[in-house]
Amino acid sequence: MKDTRLWLAQNYGPLLAFIVFALMFYTFIARHPVGLTVPVATTAANKAVLLALIGMAQTVPVLTGGLDLSVGFMVVMTNTVASVIVVGSPLQTALGVIGVLAVGMTAGFINGAIVVYGRLQPIITTLATGAVYFGIALFIRPIPGGTVNYDFADFMTFTVFETIPTTLVLLLIVVVFIWIPFRRSTLGRGCYAAGSAEGAAYLSGVNIDRSKLAAYTMSGLLCAIAGLVLTFITGSGEASGPQGATFTLASIAAVVIGGTSLYGGTGTAIGSIFGAFILRTIDDLLFVFDLPPLWQPLFQGVVLLTAVSLGAFAVIRIRNRLDLFQ
Amino acid sequence: MGMLRAVDKSVIIAWGFVVLLLATASIVLQTGSFFSSQYLLQQLQIATFLGIVASGAMVVILLGHIDLSIPWIVTVGGMMSTAAAGWWDPALAVPFGLLAGLAFGVLNGVGVAFLRIPSMIFTLGVNTVAQGLMVLHTGGFAPQDHATDLMHFLAVGRTVGNIPNAVFVWVLVGLLIVFMLRYTPLGRYIYAIGNKEGATYLSGVDTRLVIIGCFAISGVCSALAGIMLAGHTTKAYQAMGDPFLLPAIAAVVLGGTNILGGRGTYAGTIAGVILITILQSILAVMQMPEAGRQVIFGVVIVVMLLVYGRGQRVQG
Numbered sequence: 001m002k003d004t005r006l007w008l009a010q011n012y013g014p015l016l017a018f019i020v021f022a023l024m025f026y027t028f029i030a031r032h033p034v035g036l037t038v039p040v041a042t043t044a045a046n047k048a049v050l051l052a053l054i055g056m057a058q059t060v061p062v063l064t065g066g067l068d069l070s071v072g073f074m075v076v077m078t079n080t081v082a083s084v085i086v087v088g089s090p091l092q093t094a095l096g097v098i099g100v101l102a103v104g105m106t107a108g109f110i111n112g113a114i115v116v117y118g119r120l121q122p123i124i125t126t127l128a129t130g131a132v133y134f135g136i137a138l139f140i141r142p143i144p145g146g147t148v149n150y151d152f153a154d155f156m157t158f159t160v161f162e163t164i165p166t167t168l169v170l171l172l173i174v175v176v177f178i179w180i181p182f183r184r185s186t187l188g189r190g191c192y193a194a195g196s197a198e199g200a201a202y203l204s205g206v207n208i209d210r211s212k213l214a215a216y217t218m219s220g221l222l223c224a225i226a227g228l229v230l231t232f233i234t235g236s237g238e239a240s241g242p243q244g245a246t247f248t249l250a251s252i253a254a255v256v257i258g259g260t261s262l263y264g265g266t267g268t269a270i271g272s273i274f275g276a277f278i279l280r281t282i283d284d285l286l287f288v289f290d291l292p293p294l295w296q297p298l299f300q301g302v303v304l305l306t307a308v309s310l311g312a313f314a315v316i317r318i319r320n321r322l323d324l325f326q
Numbered sequence: 327m328g329m330l331r332a333v334d335k336s337v338i339i340a341w342g343f344v345v346l347l348l349a350t351a352s353i354v355l356q357t358g359s360f361f362s363s364q365y366l367l368q369q370l371q372i373a374t375f376l377g378i379v380a381s382g383a384m385v386v387i388l389l390g391h392i393d394l395s396i397p398w399i400v401t402v403g404g405m406m407s408t409a410a411a412g413w414w415d416p417a418l419a420v421p422f423g424l425l426a427g428l429a430f431g432v433l434n435g436v437g438v439a440f441l442r443i444p445s446m447i448f449t450l451g452v453n454t455v456a457q458g459l460m461v462l463h464t465g466g467f468a469p470q471d472h473a474t475d476l477m478h479f480l481a482v483g484r485t486v487g488n489i490p491n492a493v494f495v496w497v498l499v500g501l502l503i504v505f506m507l508r509y510t511p512l513g514r515y516i517y518a519i520g521n522k523e524g525a526t527y528l529s530g531v532d533t534r535l536v537i538i539g540c541f542a543i544s545g546v547c548s549a550l551a552g553i554m555l556a557g558h559t560t561k562a563y564q565a566m567g568d569p570f571l572l573p574a575i576a577a578v579v580l581g582g583t584n585i586l587g588g589r590g591t592y593a594g595t596i597a598g599v600i601l602i603t604i605l606q607s608i609l610a611v612m613q614m615p616e617a618g619r620q621v622i623f624g625v626v627i628v629v630m631l632l633v634y635g636r637g638q639r640v641q642g
Contacts, residue, residue, distance in 0.1 A: 067446070114628060119636040121585045123392070127572055128627035135620030142617065239617075249450055262444040294465040298458025305451035308443055 013259015014271030021274045024281040031288040038159060045165035046157050048280040050229045052171055054247050055254030055272035056179065057222035060215045061111075062255050065195035065264030066122035068219050070111060070130030072247030076239060077137040078104045078227025083146030083237025086228070093149040101224045107133055108220015112213040130244070137239035144238035153232040167229060171273070174225060178218075179269050187214040195264025250279055257307050278307070336582030336634050340597035343630065344604050351608045360608075363488070371482075371490040373603040375551045375558070377596065378496055380574040381503050382547025384595045385540045387578050388507075390520045390587025391445035393544045395434055396574060398456035400567025403427045403552025405460055405469070407477065408562045412470025419474045423553045424546055430456055431545020435538030449541075464564060477557030492554060499547065504592045516540060520587030576627050577602050582634070 008015070028044075029036045054071055061068040081103050086096035107129070114125045156166050182188045190211030193201035202208055231237060251272075252262075258275030260267025282303050286296050348360045359365055379396060386393045407423025430452060437448040463469060473481075483491045507513035515536045518526040527533045551570065556562040575585075581598030583590025605626060609619045 114632075118628070118632050120628070120631050121579075124575070124579050124585050124631065125628065127575065128624040128631075131572070131620045131624035131627075135617045135622075135624065138615075138617035138620060142615070252447060252450065256444075256447045262446060294462055295458075297461045298455065301451065301454030301456075301458040304454050305437075305448070308447045308451055309437070309441055 011259075011268070011271075014268055014274060017258045017271050017274035017278060021277045021281060024278060024285060028281055028284045028288055031285075038163060038165075042157070042159055042165040042167075044280070044284060045168045046229070046233055048277050049165075049167035049171045050226055050233065051247075051250055051254065051276040051280055052273040053174065053222050053226035053229060054251045055258065055276035056174070056269040057219045057226065058248075058251035058255050059258070059260055059267065059269040059272045060182075060191065060218045060222075061122060062260055062262060063195050063264055063267060064191045064212050064215045065198065066115060066212070066215070067252075067262075068111060068126045068216065069123060069248055070107070070126040070133055071219060071223050071251050072244035072249075073130040073133040073137065074104055074107050074220055074223035075227045075230060075247050076244040077107065077133040077140075078224040079230045079234075080137045080140040080146070080237040080239050082228055082231040083148060084140060086148050086152070086231065088149065090152075093152050096149075097228060100228055101221060104220040104222075104224020104227065105217050106220070108217040108223070109213065111220070112216030115216065116209045116212050130248070134239065134241060134244055137244075141237045141239045144236060144240075146237040148231050148235055150235070153235060156229070156232040170225075170229070174222070175270065175273075178221070182214075182218060183268070187211050191215045192265055196266070250276070253304055253308065254279055279304075334582055334591065334594070336580070337591070337594045337597050339630070339634055340580055340582075340594065340601050344597070344601050347601075347604055347608055351611070355612070367488060367490065367493075369600075369603055369607055371492050372607070373599050374490075374492040374496040375555050376570060376573055376577060376603060377599045378499050378547050378551040378554070379570045380577045380595050380599050381499050381592075382544030383574045384578045384581075384583055384590060384592070385503065385507075385516065386445070386544045387575070387583055387585060388516050388520050388587055388590055389537060389540050390523075391438060391537070391540075392575070392585075393434065393449050393541065393548075394446060394571065395430065395449040395453035395456060396544070396548050396571045397565070397567040398453045398460065399427050399430050399545050399548035400552035400555065400570055401460055401562070401565065402430060402456050403549025404556035404562035404566055405463060405471065405552075406549075407553045408471050408473055408556055409463070409469040411472075411474045416474040416476070420476060420480075420553055424549050427545040427547075427549020427552070428542055429545070431542040431548075432538060434545065435541035438541065439534035439537035445541075460564065471556075471562045473557045473560050473562070477553055478560070479557070481554040481557030492558075495550075495554065499550070500592060500596065503543075507592065512536065512539065517588055520584075520589070573602050573606075580627065580630055 032040060034040055054075060057071045058068055078100050082096065082100045085099050086093055111126055111129050114120055114129070115122050118125070156170070158166060160166050160169050187210065190201070190206045190208060191214070193206045194208045194211055198208060254272045254275035255267070256262060256275070257278055258267065258271030258273070260271055282300060286299060291299060352358060352360045379400065383393055383396060403423045403426065406426040407419040410422035411419040434445070434449050434452050437443050437452070438445045441448070479491060480495055481492050485491055507516065515526060515531050515533070518531070519533050519536055523533050548567070552562070552567060555566055577598035578590070578595050579585050579598070580601060581590070581594025581596070583594060605623065609622060614622070
């Protein structure tokens with residue numbers, strides 16, 4: 001009983017995000033003319049998983065008390081790289097996928113190295129590296145184009161056993177084989193420690209530098225996976241600045257809605273997944289409720305502002321006003 | 327000692343880099359025109375938009391917050407001023423544009439100060455709301471989007487010799503900000519909050535009102551830049567503020583202001599704005615493709631900050 005309560009208290013944010021998402025998705029399906037069929041679920045899953053991966057990528061640096069404003073541009077960059085090298089025979093495609101993941105991890109590692117060894121603020125570091133990664137993407141694809149191994153892309157964007165969307169399986173694999181082991185490793189715990197109380201963690205002998213490096217590298221890796229999914233969905237590469245910026249902003253929103261503190265130390269990538277799902281479902285709801293297109297951006301903005309303002313209820317419960325200033 | 331502290335290292339390095347950039351470009355392109363008063367005045371005029379936006383961004387950054395709603399508040403300033411001229415009277419254009427910026431700034435401030443939502447996410451939400459309203463505004467009502475004569479006059483007119491009026495607007499904004507930061511209690515509170523809000527609150531300052539005030543200043547500055555930009559291009563248009571957010575933050579930080587708040591001078595921000603404007607101009611003159619411009623822009627920011635902007639090592 002006590003354990004359950006503790007678990008609930010610790011996972012309040014992600015749980016709330018899950019419930020909100022479930023209600024929204026239920027409404028979406030109930031209003032949908034066709035209902036929950038495999039194609040509807042697959043389309044919804046493909047777009048949602050892309051955003052969920054980007055949200056997860058943002059979560060790890062945020063946990064350390066940092067921020068990664070370059071996530072959107074790492075996705076765009078790996079998208080353009082994938083549109084060049086994920087082609088040809090199965091072996092070539094596999095090598096291409098590994099290459100894309102390596103590019104993402106390198107980009108993330110560079111962010112981490114500048115933050116850790118250069119001792120620059122993460123916000124401004126990733127602001128600058130984001131411009132560099134966008135420049136590289138433009139260099140690779142000055143105009144949209146390229147292609148991808150279509151058989152593989154088809155497989156990745158359709159279903160397993162003709163029922164479960166493949167991208168959902170991919171997300172599950174990422175959670176089980178990347179996120180959970182990382183969360184439980186010394187490196188992962190170090191990320192939480194660094195975000196919670198950097199000085200105390202340092203004095204306790206936690207290798208903060210290594211944890212932060214790992215956090216940004218992990219962010220790059222997750223962005224590369226997202227970049228691959230984007231390439232599979234679009235079947236080409238595009239160096240789009242607005243898209244990169246949108247991804248970055250959506251990733252921060254997903255993290256916050258998923259219950260992770262922007263000040264670091266608490267939260268989980270699982271919450272960000274549901275945060276991202278909520279963001280995606282907002283758009284789907286606008287579609288099924290036939291909102292006039294002109295009203296959609298405003299509605300999205302108001303919903304986003306309301307969603308992040310829900311955290312303000314904690315303010316009302318605070319007894320000592322000094323607690324506000326932490 | 328006093329002089330040395332007032333002109334801190336980052337300002338000197340930033341100005342040094344500006345001269346270095348101009349000299350390098352002159353040698354590479356075999357021309358002296360980069361040092362001509364005509365070129366420099368033209369750059370100064372272009373820099374005013376970024377300069378005014380960065381003034382507001384700096385005040386918020388000094389608090390330890392950030393204003394990500396700059397892009398669409400700039401657009402709000404441009405669109406609301408031109409629309410007001412169409413709805414009522416051209417004389418109301420500038421005041422109404424500023425008022426709209428003020429309203430969004432206050433909204434930001436209330437969310438951050440009273441609801442205690444991190445500025446990074448709240449201003450992001452306000453940016454989206456402002457965008458939504460502007461899309462609705464332009465799509466639904468086909469408003470006037472042409473700048474008034476006064477807006478033209480402010481942005482491109484020249485009254486005193488060859489100096490663009492826009493430069494005087496920036497000088498006025500700059501003087502007001504410097505006066506506020508250096509000689510008023512509000513300025514002291516801003517630096518104090520940037521260092522430790524709890525301590526400032528316990529010293530008897532209603533820090534929440536200060537925060538609202540700063541976001542209001544940022545909103546007004548963004549809107550003013552939007553009004554002048556509309557005067558410069560003769561029209562207000564969607565997403566006209568998008569190219570300003572990142573350069574504004576970069577200019578403030580390159581000028582030596584601590585992104586975590588509490589430290590920074592307006593002289594630094596001016597240097598940062600000029601540096602970024604000259605850098606962008608020279609890359610454009612050299613016909614550098616967009617890809618190369620982005621890479622160089624990012625690398626310059628990182629390298630300059632590695633030279634003088636490094637933080638303290640963690641020690642318990």
